[in-house]
Amino acid sequence: MIKVLNVAEKPSVAKSVATILSRNQLRVRDGRSRYNKIFEFNYSINGQQCHMLVTSVTGHLMEVEFEDRYRKWHSCDPADLYTAPIRKHVPEDKLDIKRTLEEEARKCHWLVLWLDCDREGENIAFEVMEVCRGVNRNLTIRRARFSALIERDIHEAAQNLIAPNQWFSDAVDARQEIDLRIGASFTRFQTMLLRDRFVIDSAQDDKNLVLSYGPCQFPTLGFVVERYWEIQSHEPEEFWTINCTHRSDEGLASFSWMRGHLFDYTSSVILYEMCVEEPTATVMKVQQQEKLKYPPYPLSTIELEKRASRYFRMSSEQTMKVAEDLYQAGFISYPRTETDCFSSRTDLHTIVQEHQEHPVWGSYAQRLLDPGTGLWRNPSNGGHDDKAHPPIHPTKFSAGESRWSQDHHVVHFLLLVSTFAWQSFFSFWSNLAVMAFTESLKFSYSHFLQRLYELVVRHFLACVSQPAVGAETVVEIDIAGERFSASGRVILAKNYLDVYRFESWGDSMIPVYVQGQQKSDGMKLWAKLKHVRALDMFNPTALTLDSGVTRPPPLLSEADLLSCMDKAGIGTDATMHDHIKKLLDRFYVTKDANTRFSPTNLGEALVMGYDDMGYELWKPNLRSLMEYDMKEVSMGNKSKAEVLATCLQQMKACFLDAKVNKVKLLEAMAIFFNRSDRSNGDDSSALGENVRPCGLCQEANMVLRKNRDGNFMVGCSGYPQCRNAVWLPGPVLEATITNNICNSCTPGPVYLIQFKFRQLEIPPGFNVNHLGCVGGCDETLRQLIEICGTGSRAQARGRPTTTTPSNGPPTTTPRNPQRSNSRQAPCIYCYQTGHASTDCPSRISATRHVQSHGINQQNGESSIPCSTCGTPCVLRTANTANNRGRKFYSCSSQACNFFVWEDNLNNGSAPRSAPRPNISNSASNPSRTGGRGRGVQNAGRAAGVTFVSATGEPISGRRCFVCGDPSHFANACPSRGS
DNA sequence: GCAAGGTC
Known part of the structure; x- marks a missing residue:
């Protein structure tokens, strides 16, 4: 056998x-x-x-x-x-x-x-x-x-x-290798470059701080930062809209202007005045149609994470943990799946049958299985199939397991922890606290298990249900040539919404209208039978000219972030939550109570640094290209070796370029963080850049370093075990390692260094810029060291004299940190001793402002409380074409969209709005004042009127821009009217 | 100490 x-x-x-x-x-x-x-x-x-x-x-x-x-x-x-x-x-x-x-x-x-x-x-x-x-x-x-x-x-x-299939496997081998090489190189580079140079306050332990780079985590960070910049650079713009309401015995209809809104106040007022003068509304169109609201597609992992975040505010990481536990306990199917369609072979009825006895949704399951109700519908196909797992669905009935919290291994783990804590503490009260803590964890974890199970079951039942049916009426009216529309909806059958309590579709009743000129006898009879008065013309109850301001998009929520990643192909269904968690763990982003993400200073600085270099390392394109190549390998169109060679070659070139331009990263970091004195405590700071292999110890590399006096040297990274060092000429102002390799010096490769010398310190005949070699072949370097030494200040302090043989390389001498450590020369900026000019506190504070794309936010300047929500406003500077340099206050709360131009503030009195440039004298413009005044009287507008943003979202809690009074809005402000 | 991808 x-x-x-x-x-x-x-x-x-x-x-x-x-x-x-x-x-x-x-x-x-x-x-x-x-x-x-x-x-x-x-x-x-x-x-x-x-x-x-x-x-x-x-x-x-x-x-x-x-x-x-x-x-x-x-x-x-x-x-x-x-x-x-x-x-x-x-x-x-x-x-x-x-x-x-x-x-x-x-x-x-x-x-x-x-x-x-x-x-x-x-x-x-x-x-x-x-x-x-x-x-x-x-x-x-x-x-x-x-x-x-x-x-x-x-x-x-x-x-x-x-x-x-070798091709499939090759594609993964290539991905693994590329991920490792890119990730490790950039992580080491940026960590070693930045960690010791700045006081990165987010980290508790600077020494162990790792500033990781990964081809998935960085684009994910990029999404967060990009949205944040979009918000920062948003310049609120005032707009105007005409609203019409009509109240009758049958109810209230709110008609919205079919133009939406206009940014031009004068035009709005003219149109508004026309309406006010001829306010009779004629019903132009009444359209009635059946509307269906479809149940969701079968549940994939990403959809589960997004919905759990939206409905329960669970993090994607939490969701996956809970889902894994439910799966392990047999309650739900495999939770890592891209599939959002059921195979025709899946026995869906049996799954529903299992839930007939459930105390809450059992009766719905029974209705589903009763052919007489017509509630059953085969689930729709979401179009994704990973060919490995079905959509997430319930696999075992549970009526709300009270034992979940006790049986589960996660809770066992918590109990173990608490037992350990019990043994560790002797105090009765400590034990009690530990018990209470454990109990609360048990409760909340059990709560999560139940909620997620409920979501999976309800989602499944919804998938096999008929869509909700509504009758929708859209009414279009005409007032003085302007069109308005209102809609009403009556839910005829809730169907899946009966079980899917997470979604809603509301009724909104409006009075009955009939099209003008076409009120037939039949319609009149129908209206009479229905005891309603069908209207073809009416006078509005209120006609208002309302103002609003455009709002920036909100910060990305966890569900938004998952969508961005999914769309760009960043990560897999099983790893997306890991990438999000990594950003939090690395202190690159924070998440607020509403599951919305903001970048930290660290996250923003890193993205800004690479962005300033002109790289899209923080954008998803790189990963998308890699994914494309992987697909080519898996289909046999390209070989693994070919893809590896081209991709790694490109990435190495990019990496070397990033090294050359590292000053951009340093500058971006300097905007947000104070310089650290840790890197100054040493004799010199390692830039982590390889110049050549060390010929002395033959183990480590010689790296370019700059000591606190600003003098450059090339030392062995094996220091202090190996003290091999090459001192460079004192007049060196800048030194940057290039990709060029010396043809003659050994052991190689010896990378050439681009030097820039201080003009006044070099003898006539020498060039300020010099591409040099520290391997010993460079005559220019040798002569400069002979003439100028290796740094006049260091020499003055008595550092070991560097000898320069006439025909040899700059001498290799042992380093002596104790003797080269003192610094007496005053800073060229503040004339104080004790720090280098490059680290002068006066310069740091002068440049320490948060700079975002489109906005310069100046910290530390006086702020005013927001007249809408009371949160302090931040003074910002607009950087848009129309208002560049103009300052404005905006509320620092993300939930509030208040803003006011600084030049409109009246000696500390309540903020008022900025007049738009084309209506700069609008306060004294009679037509504007007159229109507004009549409008208010006509409309009888109350304080509860809602502003609507450009995106159609209601803006609640707004006040008058002019005087801050919540009882009216800017267009009805008495101060402007007079 | 670094990536992303599987999974207990």
């Missing part, structure tokens, strides 16, 4: 496959890993009797890493990481699984791979193959291709085994 080793991607799949193939006639035994059991049974594959062993891995078995020589951060120039050798190996925590595979593979003839049928799954398959082949070269290897864990699919897959 042939012995077949079957390997699945996860234990649950191994169990399902084994159960289906064996028809539940199987034996289970433990492997070396406690989670990955081995199932045994007999099975026939294409008539061949087989003894099947089914086991699993837990996702990827291997990790890709740099060779040991490159693992330490200072071991090499980060640029070397684009070519440093890498290896794929099984990490410590996966060794048990590896051993199980080896032991079983030795005894088997065939290896059948049941990994998920996507690119990652294929790659894991090759990892499993590598391990198994390592101990049994004669294995026959086959791949099982299945799209769902249902009997038909699994049996079909077992009888139609195919060959593994």
Whole structure:
């Protein structure tokens, strides 16, 4: 009998496959890993009797890493990481699984791979193959291709085994390598460049702060920053709209102006006056139609995360944790799925049947199953299918498990923690506090479990329900040539909305209207029978000219962020929440109570730095291009080697360029953070840039450094073990390592340095700019050192004299930090000693303002309380074409959109609005005043009137722009009218 | 100390 080793991607799949193939006639035994059991049974594959062993891995078995020589951060120039050798190996925590595979593979003839049928799954398959082949070269290897864990699919897959797909696996290998090289190089570069130079206040422990860069995390950060900049640069603009209301016995109708709104006040007033003078409204059109509101598509992971965030304010990370636990406990299907359509083979009725007994939604489930109600509808297709998992749906009935909170392993963990705490504390009160804390965690976790389960069940029931039906009436009227419209809706059948309580679709009744000139006898009769007075003409109850201001978009919510990532292909359904969490963990963003994200100073500075360099490293395009290439590899259109070569070459060029332009990052950081004295405490600060391999210790690299006096040297990164150093001429003002390599000096490569000298300190005949080599071949450097020394101030302090042989390189001398540490020269800006000119506090404070795109926000200047919400306003400077340089106050609360131009503030009196340029004398404009006055009287407008923004959202809580009084708006302000 | 992707 042939012995077949079957390997699945996860234990649950191994169990399902084994159960289906064996028809539940199987034996289970433990492997070396406690989670990955081995199932045994007999099975026939294409008539061949087989003894099947089914086991699993837990996702990827291997990790890709740099060779040991490159693992330490200072071991090499980060640029070397684009070519440093890498290896794929099984990490410590996966060794048990590896051993199980080896032991079983030795005894088997065939290896059948049941990994998920996507690119990652294929790659894991090759990892499993590598391990198994390592101990049994004669294995026959086959791949099982299945799209769902249902009997038909699994049996079909077992009888139609195919060959593994090398292209799919190659695509993942390429992705892994690119991610590692880009991520590690940029992370090391920006961390070493910035961490010690600035006081980054967000971090508790600066020493361990890592400023990571990743091809997924940075574009995610980019979305947050971009929206923040959009808000910052938004300049509120006042607009005007005419509103008409009509109240009759049958109700109230609010007609909105079909022009929407106008930004030109005079035009608005003219049109408004025309309406006021001829206010009779003629009904021009009455349109009645049936409207359907469809239930959502079946639930995918991203949709689950978005909805849980929207409905329950759960973070995506929390949602995935809770969903995983529900899945482990068997209550819901696999929670990581892109699929939003059910297979025609899924038995949807049985799932609904299970819920008939539920105390809350049981009766709805019963109605669904009753053909007489006509409530059932086959779910619609969302158009996504990952071919591995069905949409998330309930798999086990629960009537609200009170035991969830006690049974669950997460709670077990919490209990363990509390037990530990119990043993650690002796005080009774401490124990009580720990117990209370544990209880509250249990309660809140159980609460999350129940809410998410409810969402999954209700969503599923909604999917198989008819859409809600409404009768909508749209009425169009004409007043003095201006068109207005109002709509009303009557819900005829709620259908899915009965169970999907998270969505609503309200009734809004309006009086009955009929089209003017066409009121037929039939219509009159109908109106009479209905006891309503059908109107074809009427006089508005109120006709108002209302003002509003355009508002910036809101900060990105978690659901918005997930949508952005999904749309741009950043991350996968299983990892998106990880990227969001990483931004929070790295102090790049913060999340407020409304689940809205703002960048921190650190996040904004990093994006600003790269943006100023002109790179789109923080935009999603890079990842999209990579994804495109990966797809090409998986389809066999491009080879892995080809994609790796081009992509890494481009990224290395980009990285080297970023290094050259690192000053942009430093400048951006300097806007938000104070310089740190940590980097000055040392003799010199490492720029982390490789100049050449160290010829003395032959282990580390020589890197370019600048000491606190501003003098440059090239020292071994192995300091203090290796004290090899090359001192550079004193007049060096700037030194930047280039990508050019010296042709003659060894050991190489020796990168040439672009020098800029202080004009007044170099002898005549020498050029201010010089591309030099520190390897020993550079005659110019040698002569300059001979003439000028290696820094007059350092020499004056008695640093070891540098000898410069006439025909040799600048001398290598041991460094002596103690002797080069003192600094006496006064700062050129403030004439104080104790700091370098580059770190002068007077300069830092002068440049320390937050600079955003479109807005210069000046901190520390006097502010006024917002007249709308009382939150302090921030003084900003407009940077738009029309108002560049003009200052305005805007409310610092995100929930409020108050703003006022500074030049309109009247000696500290209440803020008033800025007149628009084309109506600068509008306060004394009789037509404007007259129009407004009559309007107010006509309309009888009350304080509760709502402003509507440009995006159609109501703006609540606004006050008059002119005097701040909430009882009226700017257009009705008595002060302006007079 | 670094990425992103699987998964317990």
